[in-house]
Amino acid sequence: MSKKATYLLGILATLIIGCFLYHQFCCVPCGTACLKKDKTVILSPDSTALHPTYPFALNSNDFHFTTQNNFNFLKNDFKKLLPIDDSITLGTNSLKAFFEKNTATLKITGFTRKDEINNSIFPNLGYARANDVKNYFIAQGIPSAKIEINGVTSDDIMVQNETLLGPVTFDLIKPTSETKPETDWQAIKTQLNSDPLTLYFDTGQTQIALTETDRQKIANMIHYIDHVENAKLDVVGYTDNVGNRETNIHIGQQRADFAKNYLIQNGVAPDKINSNSKGPDNPLQSNATKEGQAKNRRTVITIH
CATH class of the missing domain: 3.30.1330.60 (OmpA-like domain)
Structure with missing residues (x-):
């Protein structure tokens, strides 16, 4: 046998032994994992x-x-x-x-x-x-x-x-042959607005503390505005009746804008949000007590 033939046979034997050892010690322990x-x-x-x-x-x-x-x-x-x-x-x-x-x-x-x-x-x-x-x-x-x-x-x-x-x-x-009933978006809107998202926060806050219920309300509202044409969120700021009306309207607008910007920072499209102020109008509780005043200083989010 020539030296060249012997050399080629040696290379072939090395490849065969190498493949056997790889299969024995790498693939066998992990079963069929290599195929996934x-x-x-x-x-x-x-x-x-x-x-x-x-x-x-x-x-x-x-x-x-x-x-x-x-x-x-x-x-x-x-x-x-x-x-x-x-x-x-x-x-x-x-x-x-x-x-x-x-x-x-x-x-x-x-x-x-x-x-x-x-x-x-x-x-x-x-x-x-x-x-x-x-x-x-x-x-x-x-x-x-x-x-x-x-x-x-x-x-x-x-x-x-x-x-x-x-x-x-x-x-x-893709839709199947079993057609789902059409969603009653008006009923969903009525339900969401019957229990709106109400936020209370102090001046100077950079974040809004949200409960699990608040987060789910936001998810439901965004689902609505994503699927209903021209639907938007209305963010309205309110105040107590302390001070003059013009100042309170301004403070209410600041609160509404703060909430709007916070929603935008969290991924809500800016063109899907309206913000305005009603100042001391429509109080939740009497302004005769400190507790009532605190409840009236709020921002309310509903679907428009």
């Missing part, structure tokens, strides 16, 4: 566990688009990190073209980890992230009425250097 490609699994540097990063995937029976890039967020924050990857922009443009010719709903689910602080106006940070991504789609020309959002708490999300990678998933839902 639905999620990209990466080791988080600040965790000993494996967490998936979800891709940007938009799929239905007649529309398919997937890229491993997705929207990312800093921990404890609901605003997406910029810039947005070009592949996401490409997918969004394709989705816009699909919506122009088809009837469907895009469901966005945002995720939050249990150890995160909800500093948003929404029921949880995942919901706030879904709302922020929704605003991106709206800015790209996709109607808000075609989008539904939700928030879920889950620790099955990758964190890398205080950044959550892809904590957002998407479902493209």
